[in-house]
Amino acid sequence: MVTIATKPFGQIEVDERQIIDFPEGIYGFEDIKKFVILDANEKSPFKWLQAYDEPDLAFVIIRPIDFMVQYELNVMPEDLEDIGAKSPDDVIVFAIVTIPEDPSRMTANLQGPVLINPKTRKGKQAISLSDKYTVRHYILEEIKKAQVKG
Amino acid sequence: MLVLARKVNESIMIGDDIEIVIIDIKGDQVKLGIKAPKSVAVHRKEIYEEIQKENIAAMQSQLKPDTLKDITDILQTHKEKNIDNYKK
Numbered sequence: 001m002v003t004i005a006t007k008p009f010g011q012i013e014v015d016e017r018q019i020i021d022f023p024e025g026i027y028g029f030e031d032i033k034k035f036v037i038l039d040a041n042e043k044s045p046f047k048w049l050q051a052y053d054e055p056d057l058a059f060v061i062i063r064p065i066d067f068m069v070q071y072e073l074n075v076m077p078e079d080l081e082d083i084g085a086k087s088p089d090d091v092i093v094f095a096i097v098t099i100p101e102d103p104s105r106m107t108a109n110l111q112g113p114v115l116i117n118p119k120t121r122k123g124k125q126a127i128s129l130s131d132k133y134t135v136r137h138y139i140l141e142e143i144k145k146a147q148v149k150g
Numbered sequence: 151m152l153v154l155a156r157k158v159n160e161s162i163m164i165g166d167d168i169e170i171v172i173i174d175i176k177g178d179q180v181k182l183g184i185k186a187p188k189s190v191a192v193h194r195k196e197i198y199e200e201i202q203k204e205n206i207a208a209m210q211s212q213l214k215p216d217t218l219k220d221i222t223d224i225l226q227t228h229k230e231k232n233i234d235n236y237k238k
Contacts, residue, residue, distance in 0.1 A: 007213060028202035029209070040218035045225065048218070059208050060218065067225075078189050098204060099211035103221050104228075109208065112201035127193055127201065135204040140228045 005055035006038065008048055014038075019052055020116055020123045023082070027112060027125055032057060035123065037116075046097065049114070061094040064110055067139045069146050073113065074130040084120035091115045098136070107136040 001013045018036050025032050034052035045066035051057035064071035073088045085091045093115055095108035110133035116123040154162060161171040161183075168190060171183040184192050211217075 008218070026205055027198060028205040040222070044218055044222040046218045046222055057209060058213060059205075060211065060213065060221070076189070076191055078191070096205060096208045097211075097221075098208040099213070099217065099221065103217070104224050106221060106224075109201065109204045111197065112204070125201070125205075127191065127197055135200045139225070143225070143229060144232050 004036065004050075004052060006036075006048070006050045007056055007058035008038065008040070008050070012038075017121070020121050022123045022125075024124060026059075026114070029057065037061075047094075049094070049096070060097040060099060061114065062097055062108060062139070064093060064095050064108065064113070067108065067146075068110075068137070068142045071110070072130070073115075074128055074133075075113065075115070075126040076129065079115060079124055079126035083115060083117040083122035083124050085115070085117045090119065091117050095137075097139070104140055106139050108139050108142075109135045110137050111135045 002016055003011055003013050005011055014036050020035050020037065022033050022035060024030065029051075032051045032054055036050050036052055038048040038050055040046065040048065045062050047061050049059040049061045071093075073091075073093050080086065080088065080091060083091065093113050095110050095113060097106055097108050099106045111128050112125050112135065113128060113133075114123060114125050156162065156172050158172050158175055161169050163169050167187050169185040171185070172180060173183045174181040186192060
């Protein structure tokens, strides 16, 4: 176990095996190469993507399928290879969430999905090849759309 | 930066396997054709910049330990409300 300083929880202990390498970092934060995913509580679809050695740098993330049932990952095969994955089934996909002052207007970035391969513990922010996806999808509106259709 | 003048239907090569063809020029817009191996990612530059900007905005969200609980509650309430509406 190692102790790390986190934005949401202060000092906590994490298992070294929870550390995920991002060889290319995240766009805008290319120097940050290591992150840890933290659960707030098991029932929440939201998680923290905490930078391993930058306590103040943390993102809220959510899996796109948790608010958009018809979500389809569409990235370059090389994005998968870079993290040692052979198929989209090998990776967990997350979207980074932006939370404005009115949290009900929170948005998820599906243009730059975050891919994590739990086996190799490597991650990467890819660029979606599908023009259906933008950097700001209103999460609550997407849920509404899905339920009206469903 | 290397600067080259090209006319319609002319092209430039980048390495052996990437070719950029000038397809059309209209006013201030140039239409480019890009021939590149599948493994080469080709994106408009704005896409990178948009993702970068959005990551910075996400990082600047006012995140507190309670934030996740709050947005989880918002999401749950919203889901339940919409299921009810749908049933009606």
